[in-house]
């Protein structure tokens with residue numbers, strides 16, 4: 180068994196962020212020690228009968244960081260190099276994200292080390308069902324509620340819900356969020372993270388006295404978060420000048436036809452084959468000129484190597500952990516405003532909360548109600564972080580972490596230590 184506090188660069192980064200914020204709020208050292216480690220970390224073997232009849236054994240994870248504020252909540256990621264350290268960092272960030280948004284949830288994350296693009300639908304279904312079966316005693320609508328993340332989607336959530344429900348003997352829609360509307364999902368969940376990024380951006384642009392409609396936008400990663408953010412911005416008349424995926428990026432300083440690009444990506448998978456725009460390799464892509472950069476892919480994309488070369492004024496972190504602490508310092512010196520992940524991409528978990536509440540009550544809301552409440556919560560969250568950052572003379576990231584960790588710490592002190 181790997182250590183409960185696993186070494187990995189992403190986990191080191193999450194721990195450094197925790198330490199910076201803990202120093203700033205003078206966090207009780209006993210609380211800091213507890214928060215540095217997850218409550219539980221589970222590694223499971225997931226044997227799958229492949230289409231060629233061979234059995235492949237995948238490795239699955241579920242890390243539950245802290246549930247002092249409520250049941251664990253966090254996505255399931257299917258990604259080739261997934262490891263315990265990465266999942267632990269993502270689980271910790273979920274604790275801070277839920278706390279900052281004022282949700283009654285703790286933080287968790289899970290996933291399977293695999294490349295879903297190399298697997299058939301049947302293999303993904305078999306893998307998902309076996310993974311869910313391995314987690315049966317660790318998840319539940321009052322215990323730990325998974326959701327989609329990189330490489331997973333509504334269909335994967337439907338299989339998780341079905342497997343869990345088959346074992347219980349009755350339908351349990353509240354076991355996952357981000358499932359199809361037809362089986363207890365909510366309107367607006369698929370779009371929630373991207374819409375939330377846009378609501379946060381509107382506030383950020385306003386705070387700098389800029390006009391969003393005059394800004395140019397670059398989006399790294401064009402999956403759920405990146406494509407919805409791009410589509411929403413284009414709908415508002417904002418010029419999206421570049422988008423990228425794992426195959427590379429396309430760029431047009433006069434603006435891309437986002438809707439057509441998104442449809443092309445849905446049908447062809449590889450963005451680079453889109454017939455319009457200049458093709459730009461992965462590394463140079465982030466350095467293209469723009470007003471707003473929206474990393475929406477994986478962690479540690481903006482580092483001390485490339486931070487100084489970025490040409491944007493605002494970074495809105497659609498992805499979790501795209502910017503390292505070293506890069507944060509460089510960007511602060513350059514005057515770039517970074518809207519941190521736990522604030523910028525909280526829309527997904529906020530609407531997941533709405534979905535969970537609707538499932539528990541068996542009473543469903545309209546999409547207008549969902550969007551209105553999402554906008555209100557994102558705006559309130561942004562304003563409280565901005566106010567704290569001005570008061571404490573801290574970056575938005577540090578201010579957001581300070582608020583989130585303080586809330587978790589206070590709740591831990593109130594509940595006390597059971598020993």
Ligand code: NAD
Pocket residue numbers: 327328329330331372399400401402403404405423424425426461475476477478497498499524525527528
């Ligand atoms: P997704 O699997 O739908 O899309 C990921 C996209 O990133 C794909 O287009 C992929 O090709 C691209 N990509 C991967 N590596 C890349 C690289 N090195 N360079 C350029 N593109 C790359 O995943 P998603 O759900 O959109 O999640 C993206 C990020 O947003 C992750 O960090 C995730 O944790 C975070 N996030 C997702 C949600 C959600 O609701 N889905 C909520 C909050 C945060």
